[in-house]
Amino acid sequence: MTPNHRRPFSVFAALLLATLAPGPALMRAAPASCESLSSLQVRNGKITSAGEVAQAAFKPPVPATLSPAAARVYAATPAFCRVTATLAPTNDSDIKVEVWLPTDGWNGKLQAVGNGGWAGSISYTALATAVAAGYAAASTDTGHSTPGASFVIGHPEKVIDYAHRSLHEMAVHAKGVVNAFYGSAPKLALWNGCSTGGNQGLTIASKYPDDFDAIVAGAPPDPRARLMSVRLLMNRLVHRSADSYIPPQKYSVIHQAALNACDTLDGAKDGVIENPRVCRFDPRVLECKGADGPSCLTPAQVETAKLLYSDVRHPNDGRRLYPPLLVPGSELVWGTLAGPQPFTNAVDTYRHLAHANPDWDPSGFDAATDIELMEKAGAVLNTVTPDLRPFFKRGGKLLMYHGWNDRQVPAMSSVTYFERVLEAAGRDVAGKSIQLYMVPGMDHCQGGVGTDTFNKVAAIEEWVARGRAPAQIVASHATDGKVDRTRPLCPYPQIARYKGTGSLSDAASFACVAK
Numbered sequence: 001m002t003p004n005h006r007r008p009f010s011v012f013a014a015l016l017l018a019t020l021a022p023g024p025a026l027m028r029a030a031p032a033s034c035e036s037l038s039s040l041q042v043r044n045g046k047i048t049s050a051g052e053v054a055q056a057a058f059k060p061p062v063p064a065t066l067s068p069a070a071a072r073v074y075a076a077t078p079a080f081c082r083v084t085a086t087l088a089p090t091n092d093s094d095i096k097v098e099v100w101l102p103t104d105g106w107n108g109k110l111q112a113v114g115n116g117g118w119a120g121s122i123s124y125t126a127l128a129t130a131v132a133a134g135y136a137a138a139s140t141d142t143g144h145s146t147p148g149a150s151f152v153i154g155h156p157e158k159v160i161d162y163a164h165r166s167l168h169e170m171a172v173h174a175k176g177v178v179n180a181f182y183g184s185a186p187k188l189a190l191w192n193g194c195s196t197g198g199n200q201g202l203t204i205a206s207k208y209p210d211d212f213d214a215i216v217a218g219a220p221p222d223p224r225a226r227l228m229s230v231r232l233l234m235n236r237l238v239h240r241s242a243d244s245y246i247p248p249q250k251y252s253v254i255h256q257a258a259l260n261a262c263d264t265l266d267g268a269k270d271g272v273i274e275n276p277r278v279c280r281f282d283p284r285v286l287e288c289k290g291a292d293g294p295s296c297l298t299p300a301q302v303e304t305a306k307l308l309y310s311d312v313r314h315p316n317d318g319r320r321l322y323p324p325l326l327v328p329g330s331e332l333v334w335g336t337l338a339g340p341q342p343f344t345n346a347v348d349t350y351r352h353l354a355h356a357n358p359d360w361d362p363s364g365f366d367a368a369t370d371i372e373l374m375e376k377a378g379a380v381l382n383t384v385t386p387d388l389r390p391f392f393k394r395g396g397k398l399l400m401y402h403g404w405n406d407r408q409v410p411a412m413s414s415v416t417y418f419e420r421v422l423e424a425a426g427r428d429v430a431g432k433s434i435q436l437y438m439v440p441g442m443d444h445c446q447g448g449v450g451t452d453t454f455n456k457v458a459a460i461e462e463w464v465a466r467g468r469a470p471a472q473i474v475a476s477h478a479t480d481g482k483v484d485r486t487r488p489l490c491p492y493p494q495i496a497r498y499k500g501t502g503s504l505s506d507a508a509s510f511a512c513v514a515k
Helices: 011-019 035-039 068-075 124-132 156-182 196-207 224-238 248-266 299-309 344-354 367-381 389-393 411-425 456-466
Strands: 045-053 080-087 095-102 109-113 136-140 188-194 214-218 320-322 397-403 434-439 473-479 482-489 495-498 510-513
Touching: 035 045, 035 156, 068 124, 080 156, 095 124, 095 156, 109 124, 109 156, 124 136, 136 156, 156 196, 156 367, 188 196, 188 456, 196 214, 196 397, 214 456, 224 299, 224 320, 224 344, 224 367, 248 495, 344 367, 389 411, 397 411, 397 456, 411 434, 434 482, 482 495, 482 510
Parallel strands: 109 136, 109 188, 188 214, 214 397, 397 434
Antiparallel strands: 045 080, 080 095, 095 136, 473 482, 495 510
């Protein structure tokens, strides 16, 4: 089934309108049939397929056992036109892009979705979610299909494609395909991503301010190269001596002590630390009085806990490298960055990008030389600037969010970046052009004990419509699929404080107040 208002159209004319004048300047063209999109001539690339997919009929091309949540997403996918393309802005580029176009009920908007880790695949579930909500949707594999960073060695142009160029190429051509199919440009171009996808959102705002009108960026790792180094450095510090490593069996003991110190600072005893920044928990209260045991910390383990809560500093000269990797309340997920082995993503990046040696052993990590090595080799990954004035000047909106209990990307890095943006553009842009929402108790992008489920896209749509960021976003937590708690997420630096009456499980019992 194709859109109801089809008229004959010229593929060449659609090309001129779709790819030579992308973005807001796109003119109205005659709408196309889905199959005819395969004939579009694409600058620096080609359309590889265009065909209709029936309602609930899409299956991800890579065989996998779908989670129940993903299965529900695909079951709710409406009929759409699926367009695939390969883009080659350089001789070594091989950027795969997909654009999904609802055949009925298009809301007039485009939503591009982000990736995770080193990408390498199309984000199919996110595409399906966007199309089910009425959006035309786009995704890219960022220019490679190999595991992790294994494509990096000998392919500097592919690294640039991954770092930023593929995002721009996708934006340009997705708008062209939308214009050709519907006969009009999208009235709103929106980016939605978390983790690497969050960094991609900040990258777009920084380097390609005209590509998207509104950006949702969750848990963005920034600067990426530096984060890879501090992940390895912290793991090395955790294992600096025979008794400095904290075994997972002690995480719950530390977590409970942190809750005892700070859980009620927001007026509610609910197992979640609302504002870790004001928590003054000192792990020394758990120091063993005698021999080591399961419910206490050795002096070396006390220092390890303090290191995890503190700014990361260079062991040679003491200069600050990064904000704290973890905060009070996150103890149950310390195993990712402070476990027996260093974080896999960081090791992979060092092997292929810094050392260009797939066999490099992380046990040989030397902060005296390796940090600077990554600073140089990984500079291509540092695609984000705090000066977003060009994006803001054209009316762009940036909604950031981050879980305080993030096990992979330090929550404080988003706080730091938000403050730097305000310093660069003026504090009056808060709520007008940019806003950060911290999520108490949430892990990396989702999960955890906090209210981790909320409609980010609806929130930024409301912002675009009303001109001001939401005064609060109601989020929920579910157990076994049943919502058991709601809570307002507040514009940083406000926090949700209990009003003193009402259920602790009801968002209406809390108000956003200055911290």
